[in-house]
Amino acid sequence: MSALRAPGFPEQDIRRRAREGAAAVFPPAGEYGITVFGADTTAPRDGIDRYRLVPPVFMPRRLEKLIDLGREPVYADVALESSFGGLHSPLPMFVSALGSTKAASAGAALARQAGRAALPMVIGENVAPVSGLRAGWHMSLLERITAYLEELPAADGGLVVQQSTEDANAEVWNSVYTDPAVLGLMESGRLAFELKVGQGAKPGLGGLTMVDDDTAQRLAEQYVMKRLAPGTVLRASSPGTFTTEILRQQVHMMRNNYPRARCWVKLHPGRDIAQAAVVAWQAGADAVTVDGAEGGTGLAPSVFLGDVGLPLHECLRRLGQLRRPEQPGQLGQPGQPAGSLLANGRVADGARAVKLLALGARAVGIGRAALVAVDEDPDRGLLRFTESVALEMQLLISALGKYAATDPGPEDLWHPGEPGEPAAALARPEPMETLA
Amino acid sequence: MTIMKDLPMPPVAGSPPAGMPSPREHLMSPRTQAVLKIQQALVAGARAVLSGEGAVELFQPLIGPVTDPGARGAKQVDVDYYGHRYKLMASAILYKQASLVAFDKVFFIAPNVRLEPLETSATHRHLAEFHQIDVEFAGASRDDAIALAERVVRGAVRHAVTAQGDALRLLGRDTATLEAFVAEPFKVVRHGDVIRQLGGAHGDGTEIEWPAEERLSGQASAPFFIVDYPKGSRGFYDKEDPARPSTLMSFDLIAPESCGEICSGGERESNYARIVTRMRETGENPAKYAWYLDIVRQGIPGSAGFGIGLERLTRWVAGLGSVWEASAYPKVPGVVSP
Numbered sequence: 062m063s064a065l066r067a068p069g070f071p072e073q074d075i076r077r078r079a080r081e082g083a084a085a086v087f088p089p090a091g092e093y094g095i096t097v098f099g100a101d102t103t104a105p106r107d108g109i110d111r112y113r114l115v116p117p118v119f120m121p122r123r124l125e126k127l128i129d130l131g132r133e134p135v136y137a138d139v140a141l142e143s144s145f146g147g148l149h150s151p152l153p154m155f156v157s158a159l160g161s162t163k164a165a166s167a168g169a170a171l172a173r174q175a176g177r178a179a180l181p182m183v184i185g186e187n188v189a190p191v192s193g194l195r196a197g198w199h200m201s202l203l204e205r206i207t208a209y210l211e212e213l214p215a216a217d218g219g220l221v222v223q224q225s226t227e228d229a230n231a232e233v234w235n236s237v238y239t240d241p242a243v244l245g246l247m248e249s250g251r252l253a254f255e256l257k258v259g260q261g262a263k264p265g266l267g268g269l270t271m272v273d274d275d276t277a278q279r280l281a282e283q284y285v286m287k288r289l290a291p292g293t294v295l296r297a298s299s300p301g302t303f304t305t306e307i308l309r310q311q312v313h314m315m316r317n318n319y320p321r322a323r324c325w326v327k328l329h330p331g332r333d334i335a336q337a338a339v340v341a342w343q344a345g346a347d348a349v350t351v352d353g354a355e356g357g358t359g360l361a362p363s364v365f366l367g368d369v370g371l372p373l374h375e376c377l378r379r380l381g382q383l384r385r386p387e388q389p390g391q392l393g394q395p396g397q398p399a400g401s402l403l404a405n406g407r408v409a410d411g412a413r414a415v416k417l418l419a420l421g422a423r424a425v426g427i428g429r430a431a432l433v434a435v436d437e438d439p440d441r442g443l444l445r446f447t448e449s450v451a452l453e454m455q456l457l458i459s460a461l462g463k464y465a466a467t468d469p470g471p472e473d474l475w476h477p478g479e480p481g482e483p484a485a486a487l488a489r490p491e492p493m494e495t496l497a
Numbered sequence: 498m499t500i501m502k503d504l505p506m507p508p509v510a511g512s513p514p515a516g517m518p519s520p521r522e523h524l525m526s527p528r529t530q531a532v533l534k535i536q537q538a539l540v541a542g543a544r545a546v547l548s549g550e551g552a553v554e555l556f557q558p559l560i561g562p563v564t565d566p567g568a569r570g571a572k573q574v575d576v577d578y579y580g581h582r583y584k585l586m587a588s589a590i591l592y593k594q595a596s597l598v599a600f601d602k603v604f605f606i607a608p609n610v611r612l613e614p615l616e617t618s619a620t621h622r623h624l625a626e627f628h629q630i631d632v633e634f635a636g637a638s639r640d641d642a643i644a645l646a647e648r649v650v651r652g653a654v655r656h657a658v659t660a661q662g663d664a665l666r667l668l669g670r671d672t673a674t675l676e677a678f679v680a681e682p683f684k685v686v687r688h689g690d691v692i693r694q695l696g697g698a699h700g701d702g703t704e705i706e707w708p709a710e711e712r713l714s715g716q717a718s719a720p721f722f723i724v725d726y727p728k729g730s731r732g733f734y735d736k737e738d739p740a741r742p743s744t745l746m747s748f749d750l751i752a753p754e755s756c757g758e759i760c761s762g763g764e765r766e767s768n769y770a771r772i773v774t775r776m777r778e779t780g781e782n783p784a785k786y787a788w789y790l791d792i793v794r795q796g797i798p799g800s801a802g803f804g805i806g807l808e809r810l811t812r813w814v815a816g817l818g819s820v821w822e823a824s825a826y827p828k829v830p831g832v833v834s835p
Contacts, residue, residue, distance in 0.1 A: 224780075226780075226782060232572060232573060235570065235571065235572040235573065235612075236572055238570050238572070238614050239570070239571065239572040239612050239613070239614050239615065239830075241615065241831065244615055247616070256780075282581070299782075301777075302777055303777075306778060307774070307777045307778050309729075310728055310729045310778035310779065311777075311778060311779070311780045312729075313703070313727070313728070313729025313730070314729050314730075314778070314779050314780055315780075316703060316729075317569060317703055317704040317729060317730045318569050318570045319570050320570075320704075320706065321614075321616065345703075
């Protein structure tokens with residue numbers, strides 16, 4: 062455990078998960094029998110947290126499973142294996158981009174554990190240009206790729222290499238696409254590129270990091286630099302300009318230039334997020350990642366964290382109003398987004414993950430939680446953390462009478478209600494049994 | 498960040514293609530020698546046509562702050578230019594457009610370097626280092642460029658047949674067949690029609706995949722042009738058809754006999770604001786292109802042009818199985834070679 066801190070985030074809980082794995086899903090064993098437990102009402106809560114997962118009494122889906130199995134289903138019958146964005150994963154979870162903050166210096170350890178867990182992993186912007194593949198330019202990126210691949214089993218997982226507007230200068234994608242290190246991934250369909258349109262922690266701004274004077278001098282040609290204090294220089298990327306046509310054509314360009322890489326698009330929580338997601342899907346993106354305003358491992362101005370961007374909850378509500386394009390003979394269902402949707406933002410336990418799935422996400426990203434878990438134990442912290450979250454997800458989804466990661470839906474959520482936002486607005490009709 | 502101590506060496510990505518001889522064997526082979534002589538005749542033929550049209554031959558810079566970003570998935574090669582990051586030329590397109598402020602008709606015959614994706618080592622038609630006959634005419638339309646490309650190819654082929662008939666026969670190439678290929682006007686088909694014909698995985702806004710293009714080429718009885726590629730498949734400099742948004746005024750020339758594309762071109766965008774916008778659509782940062790945009794902002798003529806891949810043209814004319822045979826020192830992507 063190092064000096065890494067995650068204020069406002071359930072850091073202690075994640076550290077316990079990283080130490081104890083599945084045991085951390087329950088109260089400490091020593092307290093059982095001598096302590097009474099109830100809901101913790103002190104933790105900071107956002108719109109997603111305020112939802113409760115609400116199992117029904119009657120469970121026709123459980124009956125289906127019972128008939129299928131020939132025995133009563135239990136939590137362990139929940140299949141978490143998932144496919145999203147063209148990749149496969151043992152659970153509906155991936156490691157989000159961490160950027161180039163010093164706190165992300167555990168990059169290689171994280172990559173190794175993510176590889177061992179076969180979780181798809183996004184490698185963030187700036188890793189290449191700042192930490193500077195081969196010939197010195199992209200060493201840090203190559204180091205993370207190599208660490209991930211060394212541990213990755215033959216199936217599942219995959220690497221998602223992000224590129225932002227200014228990373229394009231460093232030709233991150235071209236460098237990766239032509240590098241022998243990723244040939245195996247490309248041949249097994251496990252390489253993806255993510256176009257970073259924006260990020261949750263600072264919607265409308267580009268990447269920001271603090272660098273020292275030497276680095277500032279080295280990168281002065283590439284970035285805007287502002288010296289805030291001796292030895293502390295703010296390095297700012299431009300956010301990049303997007304219009305409907307620019308986004309559509311950039312996705313086309315990715316598909317044409319890198320036909321063997323999957324195409325992901327990461328959006329910041331902009332007010333037109335639903336429109337942007339549809340443009341990306343229609344242009345052929347394999348996944349759209351929504352980064353809620355709650356997320357972030359990197360540097361952001363405090364005012365952005367408190368005051369800027371749609372909460373993840375609202376992003377998913379707007380996206381949930383989209384319907385899948387009508388298929389012959391099959392109407393779209395309310396609450397299901399029109400393409401593969403991934404969600405990022407404060408995911409630290411199974412409950413939030415299942416709620417995000419219920420709100421339409423196909424998988425959830427972990428960022429800070431992954432960093433804290435690796436900080437707690439560089440060798441097995443992330444593995445134990447995912448083990449605990451996977452167990453929670455199985456328990457929760459089975460409690461809802463469902464048995465696959467894609468099954469949770471808006472009917473599984475209850476919201477205490479806010480003006481203009483009744484929980485009922487999300488609900489879709491409950492499948493009813495015919496009463497004999 | 499810890500620096501990894503044992504960074505693995507790149508695995509041997511590509512072993513040399515089957516049948517590829519050692520550099521010495523390759524140079525000493527009568528086949529190679531015949532191919533190189535045919536290549537020179539093709540260059541002489543092309544040069545004669547272009548000079549006859551009044552075009553000025555220029556030397557292309559080898560390095561520059563930016564180069565053609567339009568190459569599909571290929572990596573550019575960095576050069577440390579006194580602390581500035583320069584590039585080896587991937588194509589001379591930006592310099593061709595700029596040169597039109599000096600001369601109305603220009604051409605380069607010059608080397609280009611593109612570190613192509615490793616998968617291209619198996620296409621028989623990609624080299625990391627190759628040459629182009631790169632042509633640009635001010636005030637020309639797409640149709641003008643198509644007609645010019647046809648004249649250049651026809652002139653080059655006829656000159657090679659006349660000047661290197663023995664070399665062609667040594668390679669088993671029937672010169673009468675070659676002459677027949679270029680006897681008739683080349684047909685022009687639309688990209689959309691080709692995509693419909695291919696069906697399957699080819700979606701809107703996408704390039705024709707290499708294996709599909711090879712099939713089309715195999716079915717053709719003569720070279721033909723494909724026109725109207727979609728935006729998102731080409732560089733920012735190809736002009737979008739004002740009458741048909743999302744369609745570029747671009748073209749490819751496809752050789753028969755499974756050789757595939759041997760030439761790309763189009764009518765160019767010359768409007769500053771539209772070029773900047775198109776740069777964003779292709780994911781480029783306009784700031785990188787400062788010198789080019791400065792010239793464009795002050796005005797460049799509208800133009801059209803093309804680049805003919807010399808080794809690809811040679812492969813087709815000489816009837817070779819792979820493009821590497823058309824280079825004295827072939828660089829097959831990923832294969833370590835001199």
